[in-house]
Amino acid sequence: MGRPEPRVDGRLKVTGNARYASDFPVANPAHACLVTSAIAKGRIVSFDLDDARAVPGVLDILTHETVGNEVHEPKFFGSGGTASTIHRPLSSAQISHAGQIVAIVVADTYEAAREAAYRVRVTYEEEDAATTLDSDGVETLPATKVRKEHKNPRVGDAAAALRAAPVTIDAVYETPTQHHNAIELYATTCVWSGEQLTVYEPSQFVHALKHAMAEQLGIDAEDVRVISPYVGGAFGSKAAVTPRTALVAIAARRLNRPVKLVATRAQGFTIATYRAETRHRVRLGAQRDGKLTAYVHEGWEATSRLDDYLVGGTETTAHIYDVPNVSTRVNVVRTDRATPGFMRSPPEVPYVFALETALDELAEALDMDPIELRRINDTRNDPITGAPYTSRSLMACYDEASRAFGWRRRNLPPGSMRDGDWLVGWGCATAVYPTFMGAATARVRLARNGATRVEIAAHDLGTGAYTAIAQTAAERLGLPVAAVEVLLGDSALPAAPVAGGSNTTASCCNVVAKACDGIRRRLVRAAMRADRGPLRGRKPSSVNFVDRHIAGEDGAKVSLADAFDMLGAPMIEEYAHWLPHGMEPDALKKLHLGSAALTGGAMEDRIAAAFGAELVELRVNVYTGELRVPRIVGAFAAGRIVNPRTAHSQYVGGMIWGIASALHEQTELDRRVARYVNTDLAEYLIPVNADVPDVQAILVSEEDRLVNPLGIKGLGELANVGTAAALGNALYHATGRRIRKLPLRIEDVL
Amino acid sequence: MGEMMSKVKVSTTINGDPVEYLCDAEETLLDVLRDHLGLTGAKEGCGTGDCGACSVVVDGRVVCSCLVLGAEAEGRKVTTVEGLATGDRLHPLQQKFLEFAALQCGVCTPGFLVAAKALLDRNPDPTETEIRFGLAGNLCRCTGYDKIVRAVQAAAAEMRKG
Numbered sequence: 059m060g061r062p063e064p065r066v067d068g069r070l071k072v073t074g075n076a077r078y079a080s081d082f083p084v085a086n087p088a089h090a091c092l093v094t095s096a097i098a099k100g101r102i103v104s105f106d107l108d109d110a111r112a113v114p115g116v117l118d119i120l121t122h123e124t125v126g127n128e129v130h131e132p133k134f135f136g137s138g139g140t141a142s143t144i145h146r147p148l149s150s151a152q153i154s155h156a157g158q159i160v161a162i163v164v165a166d167t168y169e170a171a172r173e174a175a176y177r178v179r180v181t182y183e184e185e186d187a188a189t190t191l192d193s194d195g196v197e198t199l200p201a202t203k204v205r206k207e208h209k210n211p212r213v214g215d216a217a218a219a220l221r222a223a224p225v226t227i228d229a230v231y232e233t234p235t236q237h238h239n240a241i242e243l244y245a246t247t248c249v250w251s252g253e254q255l256t257v258y259e260p261s262q263f264v265h266a267l268k269h270a271m272a273e274q275l276g277i278d279a280e281d282v283r284v285i286s287p288y289v290g291g292a293f294g295s296k297a298a299v300t301p302r303t304a305l306v307a308i309a310a311r312r313l314n315r316p317v318k319l320v321a322t323r324a325q326g327f328t329i330a331t332y333r334a335e336t337r338h339r340v341r342l343g344a345q346r347d348g349k350l351t352a353y354v355h356e357g358w359e360a361t362s363r364l365d366d367y368l369v370g371g372t373e374t375t376a377h378i379y380d381v382p383n384v385s386t387r388v389n390v391v392r393t394d395r396a397t398p399g400f401m402r403s404p405p406e407v408p409y410v411f412a413l414e415t416a417l418d419e420l421a422e423a424l425d426m427d428p429i430e431l432r433r434i435n436d437t438r439n440d441p442i443t444g445a446p447y448t449s450r451s452l453m454a455c456y457d458e459a460s461r462a463f464g465w466r467r468r469n470l471p472p473g474s475m476r477d478g479d480w481l482v483g484w485g486c487a488t489a490v491y492p493t494f495m496g497a498a499t500a501r502v503r504l505a506r507n508g509a510t511r512v513e514i515a516a517h518d519l520g521t522g523a524y525t526a527i528a529q530t531a532a533e534r535l536g537l538p539v540a541a542v543e544v545l546l547g548d549s550a551l552p553a554a555p556v557a558g559g560s561n562t563t564a565s566c567c568n569v570v571a572k573a574c575d576g577i578r579r580r581l582v583r584a585a586m587r588a589d590r591g592p593l594r595g596r597k598p599s600s601v602n603f604v605d606r607h608i609a610g611e612d613g614a615k616v617s618l619a620d621a622f623d624m625l626g627a628p629m630i631e632e633y634a635h636w637l638p639h640g641m642e643p644d645a646l647k648k649l650h651l652g653s654a655a656l657t658g659g660a661m662e663d664r665i666a667a668a669f670g671a672e673l674v675e676l677r678v679n680v681y682t683g684e685l686r687v688p689r690i691v692g693a694f695a696a697g698r699i700v701n702p703r704t705a706h707s708q709y710v711g712g713m714i715w716g717i718a719s720a721l722h723e724q725t726e727l728d729r730r731v732a733r734y735v736n737t738d739l740a741e742y743l744i745p746v747n748a749d750v751p752d753v754q755a756i757l758v759s760e761e762d763r764l765v766n767p768l769g770i771k772g773l774g775e776l777a778n779v780g781t782a783a784a785l786g787n788a789l790y791h792a793t794g795r796r797i798r799k800l801p802l803r804i805e806d807v808l
Numbered sequence: 809m810g811e812m813m814s815k816v817k818v819s820t821t822i823n824g825d826p827v828e829y830l831c832d833a834e835e836t837l838l839d840v841l842r843d844h845l846g847l848t849g850a851k852e853g854c855g856t857g858d859c860g861a862c863s864v865v866v867d868g869r870v871v872c873s874c875l876v877l878g879a880e881a882e883g884r885k886v887t888t889v890e891g892l893a894t895g896d897r898l899h900p901l902q903q904k905f906l907e908f909a910a911l912q913c914g915v916c917t918p919g920f921l922v923a924a925k926a927l928l929d930r931n932p933d934p935t936e937t938e939i940r941f942g943l944a945g946n947l948c949r950c951t952g953y954d955k956i957v958r959a960v961q962a963a964a965a966e967m968r969k970g
Contacts, residue, residue: 064906071914072902074849074889078915081848169834241853241861241949242915290851290915291949323854520913520950707909707952714951739858739947746944748937750953 059533059567059768062703066539067288067524076288079258080245080320087247088117090309090319091171092302093161093178094328095153098187098732099394102151102160102180109177110163115170117313119178120162120305122148128308129274134365134397135298136205140263140270140652142331143365143397147301153182154363155396156733157328159301164309164317187394187732190235191337191358198358201388204366211376211442211660214383216343219352223343226352227419231340231412232799233782235360235725235734236333237326238401239742242290244326246303247318248310254281255307261286261547262297263556264515266652268549270299275307287547292519294400297558297654300330324737331399332725334360334367338412342420343383348434350381357409361390362397371409377660377667378413378490380437394732400558402715403775406491407782414487414783415798418790422472428486428787429456429465429671440665448666449762451695452488455671458756459486459693463673472794480677480686483792487783489670489694491776492659493765495638496555497645498569503631504535504577506622508606510542512573516566517547517557521774522704523566529700530567530768534574536603536618552633556654560772563700565638568768573634578603580632584625585616591624592616638766639664664764668771670694672713672780676788683804687717687785689752695760697771702757709755709777716781718745724801820881822847823891831878837871838862840878841888849889849918853947860946863919864888870926870945889918892925900963901925908959912950920946924960932968936961 070076107119125148132146133139147159161178165171188195201208220226247258255277261267264284272279289296302319310317321329336359343352355375361367372386401407421428436453439446460466468484469475475482500514512531518524528542535542545551555565582601585593585608592614593601601610609615622628635646640657648655658666672692678685692713699705722743726735736742755777762769782800789807790796797806815830822845831840841847841864850873853861857872864873865887866880892899901924904910911917920943927934927942934942939960948956 065909065911067914068906068911069898071911071917072889072898072905072921073893074847074918076914077848078851080852081842083846167832167835168839169832239949240913240915241851241859241947242913243852243854289913291913293949320852323856323858520911522912703909707912707950707955710954711912711950711952714953718951738856739854740856744947744949745951745953746940746947747953747957748940748944750940750951753954 059529059700063525063529063539063701065522065525065704066528067518078242078288078290079247079260079286082247082258084247084249084316087316087318088164088166088313089168089171090162090164090306090317091175092159092321092325093163093175094325095156095158095160097153097182097184098156100153100182100184102153103183104181106179110174113170113174113177115166116163116174117166118164118309120148120309121160122150125149125308129304130276132270132274135654136365136367138653140266140299142298142300142399145301145364147305155328155394157325157396159305159329162305162309164313189727189729189732190335190393191360191391193393193729197392198389201368201370201390204390205368208370210386210388211372212385213442216352216354216383216385219383220341220343220354223351224346225344225423227342227416227423229340229416229419229798231338231415233336233408233411234800235335235727236401236719236723237725237742238293238295239739239744240291240293240295243323244302244321244330245319246306247316248307249316250311257284257303259284259286259303260289260292260296262292262517262519262558263654264547264549265553266556266654267299269652271303271307274304284549289517289519293402294404294558295330297400297556298331302329323739327734327737328396331397333401334398336408340412340416342416344420348424348426348431350379350435352383353381354385355413356387358389358391360393360395360398362395363392365397366390367398369405371405374406374490374492375409375413376442377440377665378488379435381441384442403491403779406779407719410490410779411782411800414780415786418787419796429460432456432488440660445664448664448764449697449760450669451758451760452669455669455693455695455758458758459671459673459691462754462756463691465673472791479680481680481792483676483788483790485676485784485788485791486671486673487780487787489672489776489780491560491668491772491779493666493668493771494559494561494656494658495766496561496565496656497635497637497641497649498554498565499552499635500569500573501552501631501633502531502570502573502577503629505629506619508537508541508618510535510537512542512544512570513551514546514554514566514570515549515551516554516562519557521562521708522701523562525704526563526700527566527570530570531574534571534603535577536605536607553649555649555656558654559656560774561656564766564770564772567700567770568766569634569636571768572636573632576632576634577630580630581621581625582608585621588624666765666771668696668773668776670776672784674784674788676785676792678792678807683808685721685802685804687751691754692777693756693758694773694776695758696773696776697760697762697765698769699757700770705757705773706755708774710753712777713753713781714745714750715778719778720782720785721801816879818879818882820883821885823887833879835878836874837876837878837881838873841873847888847890851915851918860923861916861919863922863946865922865926870923889921892921900966904959904963908955908962910952910955910959912952916946916948920956928964928967932964934964
């Protein structure tokens with residue numbers, strides 16, 4: 059661990075041999091194509107399917123008239139279930155959002171299915187739909203009312219502190235609707251063999267998908283297997299189970315033939331989840347020396363009528379700085395849209411944008427360097443509870459990033475740095491992500507020749523989980539990484555948590571290390587008891603596993619093969635489970651039922667989070683308003699880094715995500731009809747190589763002895779937090795114009 | 809319906825091997841590669857030519873195989889990601905993508921490799937800007953952009969050495 063091993067799955071990926079869900083060959087598949095609703099609210103009056111059925115090769119067309127009650131009501135993941143929505147697909151004529159699945163056409167070929175899907179004619183009775191936060195007809199409710207476990211962090215008397223503060227900020231910030239747009243499409247292939255169902259679907263939680271299918275189809279969970287060894291990008295979109303899977307399973311059961319669905323890019327905008335638009339009112343109070351005295355944050359988040367999804371990001375922002383008086387409140391706004399869901403750093407991206415922009419406004423009001431303002435308000439303890447951080451290196455990150463960036467050459471006044479036709483601005487912001495962990499199980503098998511197999515139903519979304527887990531087992535057992543085979547992404551393997559909340563490395567490496575330790579104990583015991591063995595009588599704690607040997611401190615050693623012979627067995631297999639600190643005891647049971655329960659972040663007795671500092675240069679063309687980002691420097695500390703190479707990739711990728719999120723991405727809403735406008739990769743803007751600057755990620759060393767036995771914090775969702783605020787703050791520094799609404803676009807500065 | 813409709817018989821060359829297949833007239837080259845020939849390296853990311861994940865080379869030109877019909881491959885030479893390595897020996901681009909960590913989820917990687925190979929075949933010594941713009945038809949969402957450019961630069965340098 060700690061070495062920059064190349065990805066163990068890399069070779070399969072560069073040769074085109076890694077199998078993603080839609081790559082699995084199945085015998086004689088029928089192909090499915092979805093038909094989605096043209097209206098956002100109302101009901102289906104009738105279908106005209108004659109033209110569609112006339113297309114040669116069409117096998118079946120499923121609508122609510124054929125499926126009806128077949129799908130049992132899914133349980134919403136926001137209430138402890140597995141599904142992205144409680145909506146029962148094709149159960150009634152009711153339409154609750156644009157792009158809802160209204161029919162599924164199955165044919166011998168994809169082309170026939172698609173042609174027939176276009177020929178399905180639906181007559182609707184349309185009602186007025188409420189599109190977004192300020193639309194007529196929305197329903198706004200406090201989060202505490204819709205989610206009983208929701209807490210609005212608060213401490214002290216923020217209202218009084220605000221009134222007394224000599225310097226205050228009071229501003230409204232907005233973030234847009236965004237879609238994950240992983241390059242891999244939403245694909246599902248279902249194969250029945252008698253009572254047994256196999257699902258090939260890209261998944262961030264194969265055990266949840268397995269149990270969801272059992273619940274929704276009314277079958278035994280042990281009859282369901284989900285296979286998803288490689289996932290072509292997910293970013294949260296493949297965590298909760300969406301309505302399509304049960305429909306594909308039903309279509310395959312009706313035909314007694316495998317059915318394969320690859321939804322179109324446009325359909326992906328409405329058949330799965332997205333990042334909902336948010337609004338924030340942030341008020342800050344401070345003394346003239348920069349010490350914060352009050353922080354008041356109220357957030358509004360769009361959700362659907364059916365499900366109250368909420369991110370509640372003040373649960374993160376309230377704990378970052380040393381503020382004695384905090385008051386927060388979160389509201390959900392029910393609209394006639396699909397239910398939103400996790401998207402990379404769900405709470406942090408919008409809420410940290412609001413707070414970190416407000417802090418920049420405060421620094422400006424105080425005529426103070428914005429990094430200095432953050433230093434003054436740095437803390438070692440949770441300001442809400444007083445509990446200590448398990449470790450925290452925010453200012454170390456700022457120091458390293460500042461040095462690399464050359465921050466001290468920054469002129470303070472806005473508009474004071476110009477290079478020819480370009481106004482130059484430098485901005486900064488804090489990145490933060492709470493450290494989450496989940497209960498996990500794993501099986502490890504070590505053979506006499508050193509061949510090791512690790513089995514765990516974890517998920518590698520491109521994050522490097524295969525490699526980090528292989529490194530963990532290799533280090534514990536004293537083997538080269540190449541000796542370790544890692545199997546992931548299959549519900550037949552021991553259960554592991556959802557690949558969400560950046561918990562995978564911490565949860566899975568800890569449980570795999572625990573299983574390896576079980577193997578070590580058995581071999582060490584055998585080596586110590588063996589007559590005339592070189593380690594006879596040693597203390598177990600005095601030996602280590604190095605280079606295919608069990609070695610004592612004095613150089614005495616026993617080879618693995620000899621230790622196996624002393625044990626009298628050709629191989630050892632160990633199963634382990636691991637419960638992180640603060641986890642409820644029934645977590646293992648919940649895990650086996652596909653529950654996404656995680657622990658971490660702000661706990662009663664401690665608080666765990668990874669931090670970073672992001673410094674950016676933004677240039678604005680004085681004539682065209684064109685915005686360019688020539689460079690970005692981020693420094694991050696996340697406890698023990700299992701693999702600096704894959705961690706570096708996550709940080710660089712995260713910062714580029716942050717740039718995309720701040721400057722490019724917005725799903726445009728047609729407010730008249732509650733529909734999306736730009737549902738393809740030509741119109742939904744994401745950067746290409748030519749848009750991306752010099753990106754520098756610095757790994758700041760940090761040791762955390764408390765957070766978990768291996769000292770690992772998650773980092774996949776760290777680096778895209780704060781980037782938007784840093785860019786907006788740089789835009790202000792360049793132009794003197796404060797833009798409080800994302801994305802930042804040319805039209806904002808013209 | 810396959811049997812009921814007239815199929816097109818296509819003779820082509822894929823990764824150096826002569827290949828014959830039957831496909832429907834409206835079937836894309838991408839679907840032929842993936843569903844009929846088992847070459848699943850090329851991925852579908854959009855079906856509209858926006859993402860480049862299905863990139864293949866046809867007669868020296870990078871194309872989105874989702875926008876080319878299977879029938880159009882008649883008499884042409886097609887290279888897919890499966891054709892880059894020589895036996896167990898990786899192409900320098902594949903090797904450098906591994907060394908420079910220029911991939912994460914890997915679903916865009918085949919398209920990037922194919923497009924980068926076509927770029928280097930045309931221009932063995934591209935500038936950084938030429939690489940950035942030359943690969944602007946390929947989207948990476950994870951995103952490995954900067955590292956991809958470094959990997960292509962390193963591979964180009966190695967290939968020039970021979």
